[in-house]
Amino acid sequence: MGRMLENHTKTLLYENGLAVPQFKVAASVDEVRQAADELGGKVVLKALVPVGKKGKAGAVKFADGAEEAGEAAAGLLGTTVRFFPVEKILVEQKLEIEQELFVSITLDKMRRCPVVLASTAGGMDVEEIAAQYPEKMRVIPLDPFEGLPEYKCREIWTELGLSGGLLREAASYLYRLYQVFARYEATVLEINPLAVTPEGKVVAAGALMAVDDAAVFRHPELKDYVQLGSERAWRPLTELEKEVVAVNEADPYRGTARYTEMEDGDIGFMCGGGGGSLMVFDTLLSYGGRPANYTEFGGNPPERKVFGLVKTILSKPGVKGLLVDANITNNTQVDLVAQGIVRALKEKGIDPRKFPVVVRLAGVNDAEGRRILAEAGVEYYGEEMSMSQAARRMVEKMREAYGG
Amino acid sequence: MGILIDAGTRILIQGITGREASMVTRHMLDYGTPVAAGVTPGKGGTEVHGVPVYDTVRQACREHEINAALIYVPPAFVYDAVLEAVANGINLIVIITENIPQHDVMKLLAATKKAGARVIGPNTTGIINPRARMKMGAIGGDNVERCFVPGCVGVISRSGGMTAETAHMVKRAGLGVSTAIAIGGDPMIGSPPRELLELFEQDPETQAVVMFGEPGTTFEEDVAELLAAKGFTKPLIAYIAGRFTEDMPEGTVFGHAGAIIEGGKGKPSTKMRLLREAGAYVAERYDDIVDYLKQLDLPQN
Numbered sequence: 001m002g003r004m005l006e007n008h009t010k011t012l013l014y015e016n017g018l019a020v021p022q023f024k025v026a027a028s029v030d031e032v033r034q035a036a037d038e039l040g041g042k043v044v045l046k047a048l049v050p051v052g053k054k055g056k057a058g059a060v061k062f063a064d065g066a067e068e069a070g071e072a073a074a075g076l077l078g079t080t081v082r083f084f085p086v087e088k089i090l091v092e093q094k095l096e097i098e099q100e101l102f103v104s105i106t107l108d109k110m111r112r113c114p115v116v117l118a119s120t121a122g123g124m125d126v127e128e129i130a131a132q133y134p135e136k137m138r139v140i141p142l143d144p145f146e147g148l149p150e151y152k153c154r155e156i157w158t159e160l161g162l163s164g165g166l167l168r169e170a171a172s173y174l175y176r177l178y179q180v181f182a183r184y185e186a187t188v189l190e191i192n193p194l195a196v197t198p199e200g201k202v203v204a205a206g207a208l209m210a211v212d213d214a215a216v217f218r219h220p221e222l223k224d225y226v227q228l229g230s231e232r233a234w235r236p237l238t239e240l241e242k243e244v245v246a247v248n249e250a251d252p253y254r255g256t257a258r259y260t261e262m263e264d265g266d267i268g269f270m271c272g273g274g275g276g277s278l279m280v281f282d283t284l285l286s287y288g289g290r291p292a293n294y295t296e297f298g299g300n301p302p303e304r305k306v307f308g309l310v311k312t313i314l315s316k317p318g319v320k321g322l323l324v325d326a327n328i329t330n331n332t333q334v335d336l337v338a339q340g341i342v343r344a345l346k347e348k349g350i351d352p353r354k355f356p357v358v359v360r361l362a363g364v365n366d367a368e369g370r371r372i373l374a375e376a377g378v379e380y381y382g383e384e385m386s387m388s389q390a391a392r393r394m395v396e397k398m399r400e401a402y403g404g
Numbered sequence: 405m406g407i408l409i410d411a412g413t414r415i416l417i418q419g420i421t422g423r424e425a426s427m428v429t430r431h432m433l434d435y436g437t438p439v440a441a442g443v444t445p446g447k448g449g450t451e452v453h454g455v456p457v458y459d460t461v462r463q464a465c466r467e468h469e470i471n472a473a474l475i476y477v478p479p480a481f482v483y484d485a486v487l488e489a490v491a492n493g494i495n496l497i498v499i500i501t502e503n504i505p506q507h508d509v510m511k512l513l514a515a516t517k518k519a520g521a522r523v524i525g526p527n528t529t530g531i532i533n534p535r536a537r538m539k540m541g542a543i544g545g546d547n548v549e550r551c552f553v554p555g556c557v558g559v560i561s562r563s564g565g566m567t568a569e570t571a572h573m574v575k576r577a578g579l580g581v582s583t584a585i586a587i588g589g590d591p592m593i594g595s596p597p598r599e600l601l602e603l604f605e606q607d608p609e610t611q612a613v614v615m616f617g618e619p620g621t622t623f624e625e626d627v628a629e630l631l632a633a634k635g636f637t638k639p640l641i642a643y644i645a646g647r648f649t650e651d652m653p654e655g656t657v658f659g660h661a662g663a664i665i666e667g668g669k670g671k672p673s674t675k676m677r678l679l680r681e682a683g684a685y686v687a688e689r690y691d692d693i694v695d696y697l698k699q700l701d702l703p704q705n
Contacts, residue, residue, distance in 0.1 A: 185506070275618055279566070326567035
């Protein structure tokens with residue numbers, strides 16, 4: 001899921017004929033002041049970070065005039081909103097708002113269809129609307145092929161009490177919003193509030209959008225809006241994480257390599273399989289081990305992908321050991337994994353006879369893998385040891401080497 | 405017996421000429437699983453390890469009796485490949501491909517549901533019935549008996565790799581597998597565990613099931629509901645991986661795309677509690693699966 005920044009979302013909406021407030025992006029107090037001037041004085045400032053519920057996080061400020069805007073900006077720039085540093089600010093023209101609506105379209109993965117949420121209690125979180133004003137909210141699952149026909153939009157708003165010109169405006173907006181959702185293969189497209197102006201126009205005051213990473217290849221216009229791999233971190237990607245994304249993308253159809261840095265820890269963690277890695281991480285923690293990262297690999301990666309991954313894992317400061325622990329492979333060639341590990345250890349100048357390394361690998365071509373690792377002096381186990389036992393052995397080995 | 409595949413399954417591989425698919429074809433044939441035909445547009449008339457290749461599914465179905473499709477085509481072409489299989493009356497479709505655009509998956513699942521075809525995956529290593537020596541997909545690799553020996557235990561796993569590892573645990577307990585299914589690591593899949601347990605309930609060969617679960621989705625919660633409603637009455641041993649993700653910031657994916665806790669939902673600890681309350685044996689440690697299996701006193705191989 002590629003979360004987009006609000007300025008990018010609003011640009012897309014605008015390009016597709018949906019009304020948004022005038023806005024500018026500013027990176028300094030001076031730029032914010034200038035933007036406020038150009039936008040006519042009354043502005044809204046939002047920290048430009050890829051997270052929702054910005055108001056609750058204190059990342060939205062209102063200002064009247066350039067001076068106030070500058071002061072507000074000084075209070076936002078350089079802060080952190082849910083782990084994201086605020087480097088830029090979205091400066092928007094403040095709308096005159098008569099009424100606040102809410103609309104959200106999501107790809108509901110459990111229902112396997114798009115779901116529309118609409119409400120006349122905009123401006124608050126959807127959870128709050130659902131809890132406090134359930135009568136003011138509609139939840140409509142859609143047929144994946146039919147999508148959202150315009151008559152359904154009119155039905156939704158009529159049931160929620162809209163009528164006259166506003167009904168037509170809101171229905172048309174929702175209809176076109178669904179077109180954007182479908183066209184860009186979004187997973188979420190939420191407008192909150194969908195502001196109703198005194199002239200009876202509807203405008204997207206707040207917008208949140210995420211698109212499907214796996215579909216970006218057929219929407220080249222989104223390429224600069226979405227950072228690949230961002231769903232695998234709760235903060236901006238670190239340099240090492242970006243390195244692994246690059247290693248992975250170099251061979252996009254051959255195996256996977258994923259890497260998420262933990263705050264501390266001393267065990268380089270490289271586990272095979274999405275499920276196996278979760279299990280081993282839990283197990284390692286339960287024995288008192290401290291993984292420095294979370295990594296999974298699999299799907300029969302080429303040697304160079306394994307090499308790049310292990311090298312990155314070993315590059316994190318504070319890593320004092322390496323655990324490679326994979327499920328018995330179905331297609332991953334163990335000999336290639338072994339070659340990648342040995343080459344990375346060599347490149348980092350690490351002697352596995354002194355630096356704790358435990359490898360548990362079994363499966364396709366494992367006899368050759370065993371030979372390669374044994375020759376390099378790596379402590380190796382095959383299927384005779386369970387994955388959990390290997391995790392336990394790693395913790396033991398760290399204690400033997402460093403005490404504690 | 406077993407579920408989904410048996411000696412009567414007639415397999416077609418779509419995308420058979422690809423590097424991975426061709427290797428898997430050889431492993432399937434070596435194991436004794438017949439592969440009737442393959443399809444790769446533009447490669448009609450060639451062969452892969454002796455399996456005839458056609459340009460279209462229609463041509464393959466004209467020459468061979470086919471009732472199952474194994475899909476190995478790249479992500480952008482899966483939707484079309486599934487429609488092609490469905491249009492030719494194939495009612496079991498195993499989708500190996502990972503990273504398929506989610507809007508395509510949503511549509512192909514709607515189309516197959518309408519046609520009454522069962523989908524396993526996407527993003528799976530496949531399914532296997534060891535007694536019939538039938539497997540679809542990489543599951544078991546080139547040395548199938550290492551993990552999969554025939555027996556009375558069903559295996560359901562959200563992780564392809566852990567399907568093999570879990571079958572190995574079954575073997576360690578002195579038992580074997582009736583059918584093992586890697587359901588796929590994505591949140592949107594054709595056959596969630598609940599539906600498969602309903603099939604296992606009807607299968608006389610299966611006497612117990614081991615399930616490997618993960619964070620995210622409501623798959624395990626739905627299983628607990630099924631158990632509570634007596635929809636599955638055989639012993640179920642469950643292990644849920646990824647408890648550590650509960651201590652990480654929400655909304656982050658760990659491992660499979662489906663493994664994500666959002667809005668407080670999909671926590672392993674909740675899944676474990678609900679399953680335990682519904683009567684499942686919930687393993688605290690993965691290796692405990694072996695002990696639980698031994699305690700069940702099931703017929704040894």
